[in-house]
Every structure is written in structure tokens, then in C-alpha cells.
Amino acid sequence: MRWIAEAAAGSRALVATLAVALAVAGAGAAQAQLYQGPMASELSPQFYAWLRQHSDAFFAAYMTPDGRVFDPENGGITHSESQAYGMAIAYDANDAETFDRIWTWTRDTLRNADGLHAWRYEPGRGVVDRNNATDADLIIAAMLSLAAKRWNRGDYLRAAVQTASTLGDAVLLRHEGVVVMLPGRSGFTRPSQPDGPVVNLSYYHFDVMRIVADLDPSHPWDEAISAGLDFYERVVDAWIPSDWTSVADPQSPVPAERFPRRASYDAVRGPINLLAIPWDRQGxxxxxxxRRFASHGAVPGIYDPHRGVRTADLAGTGYELIAAAVHCAATGTQVPMRFFAFRPETYFSSALQLLVIHQLYTKYPRCIPI
Incomplete structure (x- = not known):
């Protein structure tokens, strides 16, 4: 794919420039050549003011004063993913103060010495599992990189490079001729998983991975992107979506044996990744x-890939907006205006709603009904 080849060439050319830029501890020189992508698009002051109102409502509902983003529907726990989403939402709204508050809590509480982040924090107990979650580390590294340029923060860039480099060491695995991106450092290969390696396809945030590839040109991120695209094609073609997928045979990904055999709150994010970058079979x-969404009233749901049946709806504006965004990308039908009115519902649905709104404005402006 030409896109992947261009990304790889850009990464190789970047090594010397990045090393010099880090040595002088400034963000500007390095970020001038680092891939930024559509997420870094500078939008109008009116858009930022509008989105800031919505993000303020989100943070009022789901963030403590010190910057911990929590999930009240799950006992108030915090995941590294919720911190990553919070950083992304604050960046999207051009809210430097909130971004830094979330990052500071994340750095001081979740960050391991190697630059990866503990994935689970429980109120009253603190960090309960130091293993990382790859999707969170990808987003954290990317958001730090983007914020380093926007707000001229060399410390953000240094942290981003450390996370990206460590992540490449920890989760990129060459298996049967392809590069697999594991969901975390440990627990997803044999012997822990007899059908390993196991992946979570919702973690393949392709545009974010491209940002990380430029931060960490010493690891084969471009090959991981290519393999991820292939996994998506095979899973969608066979219609066996699952939250956790075995790629023991990379040519035949199937639902993983030791995880719940369903497509639900992880897999619902898959279409967001399908929207992220253009490639040959995207449309x-x-x-x-x-068509799958349309057959159930344009509402995503929980799916049992073994029985081939849908078992429940995923009710919430954020989930329904994903279906509406896919429908626009597939057919050209604009997203209904009601999806751009934000009111906190649940943490996860609300976070996805704000993230998809920004994705539409930066990548699919034709879908906006204005």
C-alpha cells in the first residue's frame, strides 16, 4: 500500500532530526517533521468554543479536580484508557490547562519507569495492575506529541518518545511472517493463551499508530498497521467480530478461546478505526x-460470533453516532444534527461521542449538516 510505504520512508528519514531536537529539549524543531495527521488540524475559534462547552460538561461529570477521569458506571475506576481519552478530548477542545491536569495525574499515578502506564486504578486501592493497555499508551504518546507542538512543550515530546519506544519493544511481535500488536506487554501469547497471540482489533487506532511510528522509527509500526488492516478485512468479510481475536493463524483470525466470545464494548470502536485512514478496501x-447496523435500526449491538446472533443493543448517543458516521462515509448521508447536541449519559458513550464528533470535523466535514 502506497500510504504505508510513504509512512515508512518518512520514519526512516526522521531519526537524526528527532535525536537533535530532543537534545535541545524543544518541541518545535522535532515536531516540524513529525507526522501529525488530521487530528492536529487547526479549526476555527468558533468550533473550539463550541466543543469546549461540551468538553467542560464531560469533565464536570467524569473528572476529579486533580485530573483523574473515572467511570461511575464501573465503580468509579480509572483506566489508562480513560486518561488517554480525557487527554484527547482536552486536546480536541484546545484546552491546555485540562490537558496538563489529566497528564500530570496520569504521569504521577499510572506511569511506570519505562514510560508505559498501569492500566487499572481503583479508588481507595490505587493502582491494582501495572500491566499496560496498548490502546491507551498509543493515544497518550500521540496526544503528547500533538500537544508538544501546539503548546510548545518539550517535556511532552520527551515523554511521548519514551512511551512510543518502550511500547514498540513491549507489544510488537513478529509471528508467522507478520507483525502483531499485542494488547499489552504480558498475558496475550502462549502459554498464557493457548491460541495466542491474541489481539484486540479495537486497539488498532491506525492514525494514532502512524503518529507513534514517527516517534519510534526503530520499530516496525508500518508492518503492524499493514497487518492490522488485513485482520480487519478478514474479520469483516467473514463477519466474525469479537472483542478479542486469535491470530495464531494470521490468515484466519477467529474469536479468542479464553475471553468472552462476544463483540461488545471493545468491538464497537472498530468502525472508528475503519474511518481513520483511507486504504484500498475501506469503502x-x-x-x-x-448494512449490519442498518438491519438493526442503525444502533450498534452486542453480537455472539459463534451463534451468529445479536444479543442486545448498545444504547447511547455515542454508540449510535458511530453508526451514523459509518453510514455517512458509506453512503454520503449527512449525520443527523441531534448527534451534535451533547449531554453526559454514561462515561464511555459520552467519551466516544466527543471523539467521533472531532473525527467528523477533521476527516469527514461533508458529514456535518451545516
Whole structure:
């Protein structure tokens, strides 16, 4: 794929420039050549003011004063993913103060010495599992990189490079001729998983991975992106979506044996990744997903890939917006205006709603009904 080749070439050319830039501890020189992507698009002051109102409501509902983003529907726990989403939402709204508050709590509480982040924190107990979650580390590194340029913070860039480099060591695995991106440092290969390696396809945030690839040109991120795209194609073609997927045979990904055999709150994010970057079969795959959503009233749901049946709806504006965004990308039908009115519902649905709104404005402006 030409896109992947261009990304790889850009990464190789970057090594010397990045090393010099880090030596002088400034963000500007390095970020001038680092891939930023559509997420870094500078939007109008009116858009930032509008989104800031919504993000303020989100943070009022789901963030403590010291910057911990929590999930009240799950006992108030915090995941590294919730911190990553919070950083992304604050960046999208051009809110430097909130971004730094979330990052400071994340750094001081979750960050391991190697630059990865403990994935689970429980109120009253603190960090209960130091293993990382790859999706969170990808987003944290990318958001730090983008914020380093926007707000001229060399410390953000140094932290981003450390996370990206350690992550490449920890989770990129060459298996059967392809590079697999593991969901975390430990627990997803044999002998822990007899059908390992196991991946979580919702963690393949392709545009974010491209940002990380430029931060860490010494690891084969471009190959991991290519393999991830192939996994998506095979899973969508066979329609066996699952939260956790065995790629023991990379040519035949199947639901993993030792995880719940369902497609639910992880897999619902998969279409967001399908929307992230253009590639040869993107339109065709989006149309397949769109038809599945349309057959159930344009509402995503929980799916049992073994029985081939849908078992429940995923009710919430954020989930329904994913279906509406896919429908627009597949057919050209604009997203209904009601999805741009924000009111906190649940942490996860609300976070996805704000993230998808920003994705639409930066990547699919034709979908905005204005």
C-alpha cells in the first residue's frame, strides 16, 4: 500500500532530526517533521468554543479536580484508557490547562519507569495492575506529541518518545511472517493463551499508530498497521467480530478461546478505526458494517460470533453516532444534527461521542449538516 510505504520512508528519514531536537529539549524543531495527521488540524475559534462547552460538561461529570477521569458506571475506576481519552478530548477542545491536569495525574499515578502506564486504578486501592493497555499508551504518546507542538512543550515530546519506544519493544511481535500488536506487554501469547497471540482489533487506532511510528522509527509500526488492516478485512468479510481475536493463524483470525466470545464494548470502536485512514478496501468494508447496523435500526449491538446472533443493543448517543458516521462515509448521508447536541449519559458513550464528533470535523466535514 502506497500510504504505508510513504509512512515508512518518512520514519526512516526522521531519526537524526528527532535525536537533535530532543537534545535541545524543544518541541518545535522535532515536531516540524513529525507526522501529525488530521487530528492536529487547526479549526476555527468558533468550533473550539463550541466543543469546549461540551468538553467542560464531560469533565464536570467524569473528572476529579486533580485530573483523574473515572467511570461511575464501573465503580468509579480509572483506566489508562480513560486518561488517554480525557487527554484527547482536552486536546480536541484546545484546552491546555485540562490537558496538563489529566497528564500530570496520569504521569504521577499510572506511569511506570519505562514510560508505559498501569492500566487499572481503583479508588481507595490505587493502582491494582501495572500491566499496560496498548490502546491507551498509543493515544497518550500521540496526544503528547500533538500537544508538544501546539503548546510548545518539550517535556511532552520527551515523554511521548519514551512511551512510543518502550511500547514498540513491549507489544510488537513478529509471528508467522507478520507483525502483531499485542494488547499489552504480558498475558496475550502462549502459554498464557493457548491460541495466542491474541489481539484486540479495537486497539488498532491506525492514525494514532502512524503518529507513534514517527516517534519510534526503530520499530516496525508500518508492518503492524499493514497487518492490522488485513485482520480487519478478514474479520469483516467473514463477519466474525469479537472483542478479542486469535491470530495464531494470521490468515484466519477467529474469536479468542479464553475471553468472552462476544463483540461488545471493545468491538464497537472498530468502525472508528475503519474511518481513520483511507486504504484500498475501506469503502467496501464500511458498506458491509453499515448494512449490519442498518438491519438493526442503525444502533450498534452486542453480537455472539459463534451463534451468529445479536444479543442486545448498545444504547447511547455515542454508540449510535458511530453508526451514523459509518453510514455517512458509506453512503454520503449527512449525520443527523441531534448527534451534535451533547449531554453526559454514561462515561464511555459520552467519551466516544466527543471523539467521533472531532473525527467528523477533521476527516469527514461533508458529514456535518451545516
Amino acid at each position: 467496501e468494508l464500511l458498506r458491509i458494517v453499515d
